Amino acid sequence: MAGDTSGQTITAVERTALVMSAFAQADSQHLGVTEISNNLDISKAVVHRILNTLRSLDYIAVDPATRRYMLGPAALELGLAFLRHVDVRDIAKPMLEELSAKTQETATLSIRSGTHRLYIDQVTPSREVKMTVLLGRSFPLHAGGSSKAILAHLAPEDIEDYMSDVVLEPLTELTITDPDLLMKDLARIRRLGYASSVNERQPGAASVAAPVFDHSGWPVAAISLCGPAERFQDQADEAAALIVAAGRQLSERMGYRG
Amino acid sequence: MAGDTSGQTITAVERTALVMSAFAQADSQHLGVTEISNNLDISKAVVHRILNTLRSLDYIAVDPATRRYMLGPAALELGLAFLRHVDVRDIAKPMLEELSAKTQETATLSIRSGTHRLYIDQVTPSREVKMTVLLGRSFPLHAGGSSKAILAHLAPEDIEDYMSDVVLEPLTELTITDPDLLMKDLARIRRLGYASSVNERQPGAASVAAPVFDHSGWPVAAISLCGPAERFQDQADEAAALIVAAGRQLSERMGYRG
DNA sequence: ATTGACGTTCCACTAGGCGGAACGGGGCGG
């Protein structure tokens, strides 16, 4: 993944990026020229010129008293711009397409909204019998693969709250309505990294789903593969592996640091 | 001011910083090589090499389908690192909450970044019609309450520089674009201790803002209260008193000695 | 006073970046 060396690069730029990363990863906010120079094995002269250049554009600030360097406001601007631009839907779209193409089943994306979750996108395969979900429709967090994938990774106290505040209403005959059973299932989901569901939310439908974490580590969305129950079961394992990988990749691109 | 050219610099690094800033300030998340090349007047080959280098270190991500570029997770890491080291935000948080609770309007915190300022935090009230600002978005120092509160308290020569170097671009129909009028307003702001603005930065929005001084006496941030113009005007005086007190308190806690 | 460590600048060398031009491919309109 990272550290790809394909294509042409510029060493000066690479060094600049390394210097910035040194600040991002440092414990203390101040770093000195020599310190950076030693750590990255770049000559002091170069480190100084890089810092000086970045300073003129507010990416780096310098404390005139101590002559030490720290990150500047422009660095923050970058980070917040990333957050502003990150749109799960855009990023997930190509993944949904790939997932659907590979399995010939329906791939969906849901986001959490309080005690519910709602579908915000889907890609369906080109075949006669297939599943289609209702975009924008909201479902409680205890029924269905995507729902459980999110619920399982909330803070323990939030899960407790959900269990006590929300009545576990059944959507089908197979919806889990017993808190203890649900808790057990959630633990299993955390262990496996994905949730699976058969006829829980919709009769005749089965799914596997993985959580999507944002930069602060909370599950904000879920990505799933679903289809008609009888045929879907056959490839559930394969689908699970795919969905876990997709969830992980999507989380990374949302800024989640595993 | 910003844009200091003292000392030695590296053009490749400067260009890199400009490219990154292009992403930070862009409205859309995707930017193309040609687009950047034209805007910054850098040859396509160079832009491509810069992006490719940054990509290998996760500062930039590329959509393989569209071949367009966007900010990568490392950019977020930078921003979060900056926040970790800046304590204005932590100190201000409870004040923002109190301000918002008392007035039932939105309280914001901005910091200066060269000739701009950007929102780094906000607390919004629980009501249906309310104002929300875009965190990380940067605005020039002449438009809006928070901007003017900072500008007014810069060193006189820095204000002069700003007026002469920066075109007073209008963001709305009511943005002050006449240098003389702006100077008069700044004087008023210094006299009153707070800045107020109606429809200057955003149509339909009004605000009052106070500067926040660091230990060396320079305005590094601004704290504000803002809301929908018509309803906010009614309690502007009350809000002004609150914001002045908050600004003073925050400055003290940043090490400012009146 | 002396030392050492640090940030900063100097200077000659040459490695490395530069950019105009050519290439390849994907999308859009005809």
Add this chain to the structure above:
DNA sequence: CCGCCCCGTTCCGCCTAGTGGAACGTCAAT
């Protein structure tokens, strides 16, 4: 369905602009 156009990408020779070892100035601690 084809051709056109535009975009991202790479090529290649020129030469500028970055490099880094060394020297300098400054400060703090000894």
